[in-house]
Amino acid sequence: MRFKSLSTLKRPKPLEIAFADLPQKIAMAHYARVKAYKINELVHTIHGDSFEWYGYTLAKSHTPELIEDIGLPKNDQNLQDYTTIGPSRIAEFQELLPRETIINGWIHSHGGLNYRHFSKTDEENHLTMLNFVAARLRKPVAKREIAIQDSVMLVKGQYENKDLEKGSVCFITDVPVSTATIMETVYGNFCYGIVIGDEGWHEQVIYYQERGILSGHTTIRSKPAKVVFVDTGRSLSQSDISALSDEVEVKIQPNTDPPPEMIERM
Numbered sequence: 001m002r003f004k005s006l007s008t009l010k011r012p013k014p015l016e017i018a019f020a021d022l023p024q025k026i027a028m029a030h031y032a033r034v035k036a037y038k039i040n041e042l043v044h045t046i047h048g049d050s051f052e053w054y055g056y057t058l059a060k061s062h063t064p065e066l067i068e069d070i071g072l073p074k075n076d077q078n079l080q081d082y083t084t085i086g087p088s089r090i091a092e093f094q095e096l097l098p099r100e101t102i103i104n105g106w107i108h109s110h111g112g113l114n115y116r117h118f119s120k121t122d123e124e125n126h127l128t129m130l131n132f133v134a135a136r137l138r139k140p141v142a143k144r145e146i147a148i149q150d151s152v153m154l155v156k157g158q159y160e161n162k163d164l165e166k167g168s169v170c171f172i173t174d175v176p177v178s179t180a181t182i183m184e185t186v187y188g189n190f191c192y193g194i195v196i197g198d199e200g201w202h203e204q205v206i207y208y209q210e211r212g213i214l215s216g217h218t219t220i221r222s223k224p225a226k227v228v229f230v231d232t233g234r235s236l237s238q239s240d241i242s243a244l245s246d247e248v249e250v251k252i253q254p255n256t257d258p259p260p261e262m263i264e265r266m
């Protein structure tokens with residue numbers, strides 16, 4: 001047998017049909033934005049200096065892409081330039097949330113530092129967060145063909161065990177068929193990452209994970225994202241601020257004498 005050209009030997013691209021999108025921008029309520037910068041301010045007033053802190057971005061489960069609020073967990077340690085997140089801490093915090101509230105990412109502050117990018121430590125935190133929120137935010141985003149090299153078609157009641165020894169995958173159907181295509185559901189999820197600074201700047205990233213339910217094929221990617229502020233009708237009241245100030249007092253624990261290995265590597 002002769003091929004016209006080598007290109008005919010290329011494996012065809014698996015069929016993929018996308019039917020849902022993951023967010024390309026970050027939608028955030030004005031309330032959440034104001035609250036984040038208020039935390040910076042309160043950290044400075046209450047603890048006497050700028051310290052890194054982190055919190056979770058929160059959404060309602062029926063609108064998982066919209067950040068409506070910031071949740072402040074008890075931070076393990078707050079140094080001037082270091083913040084870390086552990087999965088058990090996230091789980092602990094999630095359990096305290098009302099049923100309809102979900103975590104869709106995290107936000108942290110570089111305080112008074114003019115380092116306006118995500119650091120190596122931040123990247124590790126993004127992946128920890130992505131992994132945690134994956135199960136709660138996943139949705140079917142596509143159907144993708146599973147390419148099978150040598151499948152064998154068998155008919156129910158008309159094959160023997162030795163027929164099963166052939167091929168990599170057997171299809172057993174009730175009527176004779178000659179070809180079949182398997183399309184697996186690809187689940188996708190996202191996780192937001194936001195970093196802010198005392199001077200009012202902010203940077204954002206979205207992490208995405210996609211996983212084929214049958215093949216287990218998983219991809220992770222990320223991209224810098226714009227933030228779009230949305231008016232949800234809620235504003236930070238005086239009583240919100242005094243409650244927040246109590247939270248900042250107990251949940252942020254400045255450690256001004258960190259061991260050198262704890263300092264965030266930028």
Ligand SMILES: [Zn+2]
Nearest residue numbers: 118119122195
């Ligand atoms: Zn950072």
